[in-house]
Amino acid sequence: MITALSIRSFLLIERLDIESADGFTALTGETGAGKSIILDALGLVLGGAASKKLVRKGADQASILAEFALEADSPVWPILSDAGVEASADETLTLKRILSAKGPARAFVNDQPVSAGLLSQLGELLVEIHGQHSASTLMKPANHRALLDTYAGNEDLIEACAQSWDDYESARDSREALEAKLAEAEEEHAWLAETVEALDTLAPEKGEFDRLSAERGILMQSEKIAESATEAFEAFQAGDVETVLAQASRSAERILRIDGLDTMESDLSKAARAAAEALDRALIEAGEASAALESLGLAAVHDPDALERVEQRIVALRTASRKYSVDADELPAFWEETRQKLELCDAPDGSLKKARSEEQAAAARWRTAADRLTKARKAAAKRLETSIAAELKPLKLERTRVKVRFDEISDSQSGRAGREKAEFEVETNPGAGFGPLRQIASGGELARFSLALQCVLAESTQVPVLVFDEADQGVGGAVAAAIGERLARLADSRQVFAITHSPQVAASASSQWLVTKQGVKGNGLGETHLTGLDASQRHEEIARMLSGSKVTEEARAAATRLLEDV
Known part of the structure; x- marks a missing residue:
């Protein structure tokens, strides 16, 4: 307010x-x-x-x-x-x-x-x-359908119509997208077949290019690795580390076997035990080191053939990457996508038939919902016309008739709100024919007509x-x-x-x-x-309106009756 x-x-x-x-x-x-x-x-x-x-x-x-x-x-x-x-x-x-x-x-x-x-x-x-001179909301045809729907309480029907229309649009978009893909695939069929065949032969794997690149780097250094491994093993053997450690370990054991030493808790006994244990551990580690160096020497073998195979594979992946304008690591995904397009092109009938069937079913559901809404609107329009006529008569507009005109909208124009437009039309004189509300020329008639509409549509606006x-x-x-x-x-x-x-x-x-x-x-x-x-001033003003410039007692009495009747 x-x-x-x-x-x-x-x-x-x-x-x-x-x-x-x-x-x-x-x-x-x-x-x-x-x-x-x-x-x-x-x-x-x-x-x-x-x-x-x-x-x-x-x-x-x-x-x-x-x-x-x-x-x-x-x-x-x-x-x-x-x-x-x-x-x-x-x-x-x-x-x-x-x-x-x-x-x-x-x-x-x-x-x-x-x-x-x-x-x-x-x-x-x-x-x-x-x-x-005013054009209220009621006078604007664009608002009439919404007013009628509110008057009729069509909210649930409109929601159902809107939802079914959205489903229909989604099914239609899916069918159109599928047809576009099919058209594209058919144009590219020869290229698709050739590409799939080449990629089937190549069979790229996810992450393969990065893995091969790392493997290639190692293989290129394999000769140096083998030489270093051999050199380390030979140096270990030449130093006769295990023999020296074994001899030192035996000497430490002899010390521990001296009578009484193993039961003593002196610094000497502690040092002897520690030395013996350290030599045992060193002897074990030396043996493991010798075995590890020997294994390294066996594994670190320079293999020119393996390097050549990896390089050939990398070249093949790079060639395919350039040919199809995709990153080498994206070749597996591109392969799968191309195969799907080819399969779609080779067997389109099933998928397209299904998409068309789903679209037709969605369209039928929308038309059913829209027809229910149309039926409700037309029934409400009859009630509205009768109610407006009842309001017009006391307002001295009994010769004026109102009807709701429906114009069907084509499927391409219709949608969430149904299949028709609605417009209130008026006939101001019998036989003159119906026309837009704005044809009511008299200012007083227009205001009274608007009042009648407002009374009927009080809950709709x-x-x-x-x-x-x-x-x-x-x-x-x-x-x-x-x-x-x-x-x-x-x-x-x-x-x-x-x-x-x-x-x-x-x-x-x-x-x-x-x-x-x-x-x-x-x-x-x-x-x-x-x-x-205030109350007294209002009484006097209504009396003036009744009598004119000079307020009479009769006018005051009439004003009193008017105010009492309210």
């Missing part, structure tokens, strides 16, 4: 601050007092067209600020988030528009600069203005603020009372404002504002003011 509206230097308004409440508020006052100017200011802050002519004469700029309190699930919040505007449902939302007498207009949301386009997008979700500009134009008595009753009914679920000259409509409101115009100032301009009326 709108919680506050501040207007500065806008046409006849020098300074105006409005704090509003929920429910139904009537704006009344003499013709020319400036009621429509307040409406123009509201339209401007909601993204309407800007003009320097709207700046009050003598002022440098005009500014309009509107403050809103919105629910956490309002569609406004994700739009602001996507636009990078910081906003929270825990706080009020502030829209601001500044018009400069010399420079460009500027727009702000929560004091953050934004485009007028964003304001307009937000405005359509926040406020609907119904009147002679989510806009929290409704503004009606002289919906009572050209009517009075029972019709005006019917308008007031419907405005009050709409205010049960949202905030409603109505500019009215009808005392019956004003009496139906929960609050009332009086718009007045004061005398000409030094700059040659009058000034518009707005005053919230």
